[in-house]
Amino acid sequence: MLNYETVCALVGEGMLGQSALNAENELPSILSQLGHFPDDSICLELGTLRGISTAVLASCFKRVITIDTQYHSHRLSNWLKLNVEKKIEPYIVVDYAEEEILIGRLDFDIAFIDTIHDEENTRKAFEMVKKCGLVLFHDAHFEGVKKFVESIGASISDSGIYAVWREERNGDT
Numbered sequence: 001m002l003n004y005e006t007v008c009a010l011v012g013e014g015m016l017g018q019s020a021l022n023a024e025n026e027l028p029s030i031l032s033q034l035g036h037f038p039d040d041s042i043c044l045e046l047g048t049l050r051g052i053s054t055a056v057l058a059s060c061f062k063r064v065i066t067i068d069t070q071y072h073s074h075r076l077s078n079w080l081k082l083n084v085e086k087k088i089e090p091y092i093v094v095d096y097a098e099e100e101i102l103i104g105r106l107d108f109d110i111a112f113i114d115t116i117h118d119e120e121n122t123r124k125a126f127e128m129v130k131k132c133g134l135v136l137f138h139d140a141h142f143e144g145v146k147k148f149v150e151s152i153g154a155s156i157s158d159s160g161i162y163a164v165w166r167e168e169r170n171g172d173t
């Protein structure tokens with residue numbers, strides 16, 4: 001899996017501003033703790049920015065569908081430098097209505113939410129992606145995100161930065 005050191009070496013540390021990938025490598029670490037995923041697993045990311053977390057996810061899953069409301073330059077060159085561009089399917093949406101329709105048509109096994117870090121936007125993002133049954137939240141230490149992830153019973157990482165929600169399915173103990 002791609003980590004902070006490799007990503008910095010290939011794209012430069014300056015590309016990592018506002019990224020979920022930090023020097024503590026908590027994103028790769030939390031992804032590996034989520035357990036084994038079948039080889040054909042698909043991840044949906046909300047919040048692409050310069051595509052840094054997208055690249056880490058692409059090094060872990062067969063395919064990453066990533067959605068943003070804005071196009072950020074550098075993302076394609078970052079994906080080319082990190083050799084993950086063939087695994088990434090990017091979309092830009094104008095608003096939640098379009099995003100909801102798009103996500104309604106998609107099949108994916110896990111979702112990563114890293115968008116606007118307040119309660120209302122986190123709730124909207126979660127409602128759109130929860131059908132997959134496994135959702136990873138970034139920046140769960142932000143007040144609104146924390147309030148929301150606590151309200152759905154997500155597990156919060158030791159650092160408080162990540163939260164994981166798993167749907168309880170019939171037969172779960």
Ligand SMILES: C[S@@+](CC[C@H](N)C(=O)[O-])C[C@H]1O[C@@H](n2cnc3c(N)ncnc32)[C@H](O)[C@@H]1O
Pocket residue numbers: 018019020021046047048049050051052053054067068069070072096099114115116
């Ligand atoms: C913190 S940045 C994402 C960083 C990126 N995940 C990373 O770790 O490299 C947040 C991004 O969310 C995007 N965003 C805001 N609202 C969104 C929405 N409704 N759906 C998808 N992306 C959204 C912003 O445009 C911004 O690019």
